[in-house]
Amino acid sequence: MRIFSSSYTFDYSWEEVSxxxxxxxxxWNDKASHVLAVDTLSRHVDPETGILRTERLITCKQNAPxxxxxxxxxxxxxxxxxxxxxDPAAKKVTMCSTNMTWSNLLECRETVVYQPSSQDxxxxxxxxxxxKIVALCGGWQKIRSKIxxxxxxxxxxxxxxxxxxxxxxxxxxxxxxGEEREKINMGQPATI
Amino acid sequence: MSASLAPECNEVKEKYDxxxxxxxxxxxxxxxxxxDECEPLFKQYKxxxxxxxxxKGVDTMLNEAREGTVETDAEHLRR
Numbered sequence: 001m002r003i004f005s006s007s008y009t010f011d012y013s014w015e016e017v018s019x020x021x022x023x024x025x026x027x028w029n030d031k032a033s034h035v036l037a038v039d040t041l042s043r044h045v046d047p048e049t050g051i052l053r054t055e056r057l058i059t060c061k062q063n064a065p066x067x068x069x070x071x072x073x074x075x076x077x078x079x080x081x082x083x084x085x086x087d088p089a090a091k092k093v094t095m096c097s098t099n100m101t102w103s104n105l106l107e108c109r110e111t112v113v114y115q116p117s118s119q120d121x122x123x124x125x126x127x128x129x130x131x132k133i134v135a136l137c138g139g140w141q142k143i144r145s146k147i148x149x150x151x152x153x154x155x156x157x158x159x160x161x162x163x164x165x166x167x168x169x170x171x172x173x174x175x176x177x178g179e180e181r182e183k184i185n186m187g188q189p190a191t192i
Numbered sequence: 193m194s195a196s197l198a199p200e201c202n203e204v205k206e207k208y209d210x211x212x213x214x215x216x217x218x219x220x221x222x223x224x225x226x227x228d229e230c231e232p233l234f235k236q237y238k239x240x241x242x243x244x245x246x247x248k249g250v251d252t253m254l255n256e257a258r259e260g261t262v263e264t265d266a267e268h269l270r271r
Contacts, residue, residue, distance in 0.1 A: 019217040023209075025194040037197035039205070039241055041254070043212075043234065045226050051269055052220065052228075055261075057245075057254065059197045079250060081257035085268040088221045096264045100253045109260070 002152045005130040006159055012170050014116045017125040018086065018093050020173050021114065024165070025058075028172040031165030034061045036077060052086040058097070065150060078102075091116050106147060107134045108155070127163075131155055198244030201237060208233040 010017050025035040041055040058080040062069065078101035085094045093114040099106065110131040117124035133151045135144040193209040196202050211230035219225035228234070245251045 015217070015221055018221060019213065022213055022216065023193055035194065038194040039196050039198075039201075040208070040212075040234070040237070041241075042238075043228060045220075045228055046269060047226075049270060050226055052216075053265075053269060055258075057197070057250070079253065081254060083261050083264055085264075086221070088223060094268045096261075096268075098257055098260055100250075100257045103253075103256065 002133045002148045003130065004133065004152050004155050004159070005128075007129070008127045008163055009117050009119070010125045010127060010167070010170065011123070012125060012174070013123055014091050014114065014121075014125045016170060016174070017114050017127075018091075020166070020169050021093060021095075023173075024162075024169055026169060028169045029165035030168065031161040035059070036061055049087070050089060052088070054084045054086075056082045056084070058082060062101075105135065105137050106151060107136060108132070108151065129159060196241065196244075197248070197250075198241060201240035201244060204233065204237045204240055208237045 012020075025032045025038050035058060037057075037059040039057045039059070041057055043052070043054045045052050060078050060080065062076055062078050078099070080097050081100050082095055082097035084096070086092075093112075095110075095112045097110045097112075099108045108131060110129065113126075113128045115126050115128075116122070117126045133148055133155065135147040135151075137144060137147070193206055193213075196205045208230055211233050212228075215225065215229050219229075242251075245254070
């Protein structure tokens with residue numbers, strides 16, 4: 001088993017981050033070309049707590065190393081299942097995701113939390129990410145260990161790219177929103 | 193917005209996503225609405241998607257993945 005964790009502070013309010021989080025994989029994100037599709041499977045507000053629960057299916061281009069694809073026989077796409085919880089009163093977004101592809105071989109569970117920053121609750125957002133990676137295949141410990149090691153490395157690379165891509169989405173969104181506001185102020189119709 | 197894994201669902205998905213994002217940012221996180229106003233659009237999108245997931249065989253994989261949500265629901269779906 002390997003654990004990967006990272007944290008980061010976005011220079012945007014929790015409202016902006018949590019909204020744009022839903023379109024993290026839009027065309028503005030030039031670092032997410034491996035994400036082919038994001039589908040919402042279910043969504044409802046819990047009547048007791050007001051928490052929004054969403055299930056999504058994320059479809060990616062397979063990015064496993066070639067030697068892994070050679071051994072396992074590669075499909076060209078992989079799927080990730082994600083369930084998320086938004087608590088608007090506590091201002092907390094929690095997203096839990098797990099791999100659906102090769103899940104009998106490798107279990108990768110990731111939890112991401114977005115909360116107002118402890119340093120600047122109105123203007124910044126803290127991001128915390130933790131992942132647990134376990135190779136489940138029987139046989140040699142050496143192979144299991146190698147698979148875990150490669151997976152953590154991929155995870156680390158993707159985490160950095162994910163953060164960069166999301167920064168771009170946040171920036172573009174703020175710019176587009178600013179332009180729209182200007183247009184409205186000048187009496188022109190909005191386009192987004 | 194991102195595409196659907198089923199291209200035939202893209203049009204209705206786009207409409208739903210736009211509706212959801214507006215509701216989420218303007219009402220829900222501001223505490224002004226606790227009912228999802230985009231439910232009718234979601235139903236249309238869901239009907240299209242469910243068919244595609246069945247055809248692609250993704251639905252059975254999803255059922256397995258969902259088993260893990262008992263734990264996360266218990267942890268995050270309460271105060």
